[in-house]
Amino acid sequence: MLIKIAKPSDLHESEVTPESAYLSRRRFMGGLAGLGAGLAFAGSAHASEQRPDYKDVPSSDAPEWFKEKRDAAEWQAVVPSDPAQDKTAPFADASGYNNFFEFGTGKSDPARKAGTLVTQPWSVVIDGEVNNGGRFSLEDIASPSKFEERIYRLRCVEAWSMVIPWLGISLADVIQRAEPTSKAKYVRFETLVDPEQMPGQRSSFALIDWPYVEGLRLDEAMHPLSFLAMGMYGRELPNQNGAPLRLVVPWKYGFKSIKSIVRISLVEEEPLNSWQKIAANEYGFYANVNPEVDHPRWSQATERRLPNSLFNTNIIDTRMFNGYADEVASLYSGMDLRVNY
Amino acid sequence: MPMPACFLSLWRVGVFIAALMPLIWWGWQIANNMAGPEPGRYLLLNIGQGALWLLLLTLSLTPLTKLTRWKGFSLIRRQLGLWALAYAAMHLLCYVLFILGLNWAQLGSEIVNRPYIIVGMLALLGLIALGITSNRWSMRKLGKRWKTLHKANYAILGLVLLHFLWVVRADMQEWLIYAAIGALLMCLRIPPISRTLPKLRQRIKHSA
Numbered sequence: 001m002l003i004k005i006a007k008p009s010d011l012h013e014s015e016v017t018p019e020s021a022y023l024s025r026r027r028f029m030g031g032l033a034g035l036g037a038g039l040a041f042a043g044s045a046h047a048s049e050q051r052p053d054y055k056d057v058p059s060s061d062a063p064e065w066f067k068e069k070r071d072a073a074e075w076q077a078v079v080p081s082d083p084a085q086d087k088t089a090p091f092a093d094a095s096g097y098n099n100f101f102e103f104g105t106g107k108s109d110p111a112r113k114a115g116t117l118v119t120q121p122w123s124v125v126i127d128g129e130v131n132n133g134g135r136f137s138l139e140d141i142a143s144p145s146k147f148e149e150r151i152y153r154l155r156c157v158e159a160w161s162m163v164i165p166w167l168g169i170s171l172a173d174v175i176q177r178a179e180p181t182s183k184a185k186y187v188r189f190e191t192l193v194d195p196e197q198m199p200g201q202r203s204s205f206a207l208i209d210w211p212y213v214e215g216l217r218l219d220e221a222m223h224p225l226s227f228l229a230m231g232m233y234g235r236e237l238p239n240q241n242g243a244p245l246r247l248v249v250p251w252k253y254g255f256k257s258i259k260s261i262v263r264i265s266l267v268e269e270e271p272l273n274s275w276q277k278i279a280a281n282e283y284g285f286y287a288n289v290n291p292e293v294d295h296p297r298w299s300q301a302t303e304r305r306l307p308n309s310l311f312n313t314n315i316i317d318t319r320m321f322n323g324y325a326d327e328v329a330s331l332y333s334g335m336d337l338r339v340n341y
Numbered sequence: 342m343p344m345p346a347c348f349l350s351l352w353r354v355g356v357f358i359a360a361l362m363p364l365i366w367w368g369w370q371i372a373n374n375m376a377g378p379e380p381g382r383y384l385l386l387n388i389g390q391g392a393l394w395l396l397l398l399t400l401s402l403t404p405l406t407k408l409t410r411w412k413g414f415s416l417i418r419r420q421l422g423l424w425a426l427a428y429a430a431m432h433l434l435c436y437v438l439f440i441l442g443l444n445w446a447q448l449g450s451e452i453v454n455r456p457y458i459i460v461g462m463l464a465l466l467g468l469i470a471l472g473i474t475s476n477r478w479s480m481r482k483l484g485k486r487w488k489t490l491h492k493a494n495y496a497i498l499g500l501v502l503l504h505f506l507w508v509v510r511a512d513m514q515e516w517l518i519y520a521a522i523g524a525l526l527m528c529l530r531i532p533p534i535s536r537t538l539p540k541l542r543q544r545i546k547h548s549a
Contacts, residue, residue, distance in 0.1 A: 093378035101511045107377060160379060205513040278511075297455055297507070299447065304440075307378035310371065315442040 048075045051234055052149075052165070057091040060236045063120060065139045070231065073147035073167060078225075080151055080163060081323070085305075085316065088151060089162040093307045095238045099156065100259055101208055102191065102198035103240065109200075110240035116197050117260065119244040128265035129184035132177060138244050142230060144177065145169035149234070150227055150248075155289045155322045157253035160304045166248050167231030172222045174264070180218065184266035187221040189214045189247060189258045207278050214258035215271030215285065216249065217331075225250055225327055228261075251321040251328045253287045284341040288332070289322035293341045349413060356417045360424040363391055364431075381439025388435060392428035393505065396498055397522055399425055404529040407538035419475050422494070426468040433465055457507035464500040467493055495530070498523050 052075055062070070080086030100110035103117075124141055127133045147167055155161045175187065191212040195201040201210050220226065227248040230237060237243040242259025249256050255275055275283035282296050291301045300318055308314035321328050332340075367387055370376045376383040399421040406414045441447050451458050471491055473479070480487050502520050509516050528534055 089378065097378050105510065105512045105515075107379075160382075162378075200512070203512050203514055205517060207511050207513065297457060299451070302442075304379065304382075308381065310380055310384075310439065313381060313439055313442045 047077045051075055054091065054165075054233045054235070057233045057235060060238070062236045063139070065143070066230070066236060069142060069147045070167065070234065073149060075149045076151065076165075077148040078150040078152070080153065086151075086153055086163045088165055089306060091233045094162055094164050094232065095241055097162075097306065098240045099158075099254070100200075100240055100242065101206070102200045102210075102212065102260075104200050111238075113199055114239035114243075116199070117192075117239040117243065118197060119239065119260075122244045122262075124245065124261060125263045126174075126178045126265075127263070128188070128267050129181040130266050131179035131181060138230070141174060141228075141245070142169060145173045147231075152227075152248060152250035153322055154248075154250065154254050154257070155303060155318065157255055157283070157287070157295060157300075159295075159298055159300060159302070159318075160306050161318075161322075162306050165233055166227060166229040167234065168227055168229035168248070170224060171226040171228050171247065172224065174228060175218075175221055175266070178264075178266065180266045183268050185218055186267050186270055187216045187218060188263075188265045188267050188271035189216075189261050190263035190265075191258055192260045192262045208274050209277060211262075212258060212274045213271060213277075214247065214256055214273045215267075216256075217270075218266070219331055220249070220328075223328060223331065225324060251289060251324040253289060255283070256287050286332075286337070286340050288337065288341075289318060290320060290337055290341065291318040292320075293338055349416060352413050353417060353420065356420060360395065360421070363387070381435060385432060385435035385439060388428050389432040389505075392425055392432055393501055393519060395421055395425035395428055396494070396501060397519070397526065400494060400498060400523075400526045404526065404535075404538060407535065408542050410539075410542065422468075422475060423472055426465075426472040429465045429468050433461075457504050460500050460507070461504040464497050464504060467497040467500070471497075492530075495527055498527075 051070075051073070096111045097107045098110040099107070100114065103110040103113040122138045123135050124138070125133075125135050147169065149165055149167050151163060151165045153161055154164050191210075192198070193201060193211045200206065216226065227250075229242075229246050229248050230244055232238075232241060237246065239260075242257075242261075245261045246259045247257045247261065256273075270285060273283070273285060275287075276285060289300075294300055302315050303318045305314040305316050319325070367376070367384055371380040371383070399418060402414045402418045402421065405411075437443060437445075437448055441451070452462055453459075471494060474483065474487065474490060483490060502516075502523055505519065506516055529538070
């Protein structure tokens with residue numbers, strides 16, 4: 001096997017940084033500094049008051065509180081540094097090509113079958129090492145924070161990627177309000193279990209031990225890029241995209257971004273995530289996007305940016321931490337990412 | 342009951358068209374934007390599955406002939422076998438074109454490094470060997486050994502199922518169905534079981 005050992009300096013080495021990337025980096029630094037003050041991405045180069053015009057995006061029957069928050073959202077609070085390459089995927093593709101095994105293993109299964117998921121009312125349990133836990137309605141979770149739109153690259157572990165405009169709130173906000181105790185080291189997330197609503201959970205031959213579980217280190221979860229999405233393309237999340245509440249961690253492979261969350265627990269021990277449980281040699285706890293570390297069955301050096309066509313496969317180089325290295329590489333300084341994949 | 346010759350040739354043409362139809366259907370879907378945002382992968386997976394279907398169908402023809410004695414089944418065996426080869430070759434072509442983006446160096450390293458690719462390639466090489474020796478000249482030349490050689494189809498089926506198993510991600514159901522059909526077809530060639538098939542035919546005939 002061809003193994004290229006990455007020098008530690010590789011993470012920081014980059015070509016001349018385009019101005020927009022520099023600006024977005026500054027914004028994150030600002031965000032980091034302002035964490036305590038509720039994460040104001042002030043002075044953003046792109047943020048706008050105006051809701052972008054999402055053509056051909058079907059509207060949904062959103063509750064009033066959602067519409068109010070959406071109308072007050074900060075649009076394009078985070079945008080890709082290279083808009084020419086990172087074009088937003090059409091809504092039909094982002095909502096028609098999904099991995100959501102609770103609704104089947106085919107890419108179009110979730111879009112066809114997720115209609116049975118009931119997302120209103122929805123509540124989330126926040127528990128574990130927190131002073132301010134309990135069961136919260138979705139509105140309770142959303143209401144103290146301002147909605148933001150973040151246009152992130154989503155890199156699937158299967159070597160394809162899309163650019164998606166999410167609408168939601170910072171994960172750090174929610175965790176801070178729960179007041180983690182000093183024992184809290186990790187955040188563990190759980191998806192709904194309800195075989196009546198989720199046909200994939202009725203299969204007797206499923207390898208996943210439901211509920212689907214994911215986890216982050218507390219500092220990863222508190223990073224300003226970590227996001228809880230409730231909408232996309234200026235509307236509510238479609239069920240197949242993880243309605244009504246999903247995680248988005250753009251520098252990690254997509255499977256970390258757990259969908260339809262019902263429980264968020266602050267814990268002391270590293271949680272065992274669902275894919276790790278099935279195949280620890282293929283899926284690690286960190287699952288940071290890393291072109292240098294192959295999946296045992298395929299290379300992670302490149303990705304197919306979707307949508308593509310038969311005549312243009314749109315294969316592009318995968319970037320370290322999915323192109324968010326400037327923001328997140330410091331979380332992993334001193335760690336061997338080949339071991340902690 | 343003897344069938345008129347023209348019916349048998351119609352049957353062969355019908356099978357040819359039926360085997361061609363899925364390719365036209367997938368092509369039509371892609372042309373009409375109905376195959377999702379990654380049409381290359383859509384083709385890759387469907388053609389691969391099609392190859393497995395064709396392989397299973399090919400291997401069902403001998404038991405079906407024994408069960409019915411209808412000439413039509415053995416008449417399409419070579420055709421279906423060659424279709425399985427064609428689909429398998431197109432499956433590889435899709436992988437090289439749409440997943441690797443014609444990166445031949447990467448193909449080399451994938452063939453060496455990924456067990457499921459190795460197994461898939463071995464299966465394809467096996468099908469090519471059987472395809473090359475599927476003509477009358479080879480049958481005459483190889484004599485008795487021809488039959489033994491072409492029983493390698495069962496080994497190829499085993500490789501294909503292994504190739505598929507290593508791609509299964511979260512749910513075993515689909516794979517288990519194919520594996521069960523494959524296992525059944527293999528069992529039907531075990532001599533004691535294989536001998537009961539013509540008897541079964543007699544019994545069905547008498548009870549009818």
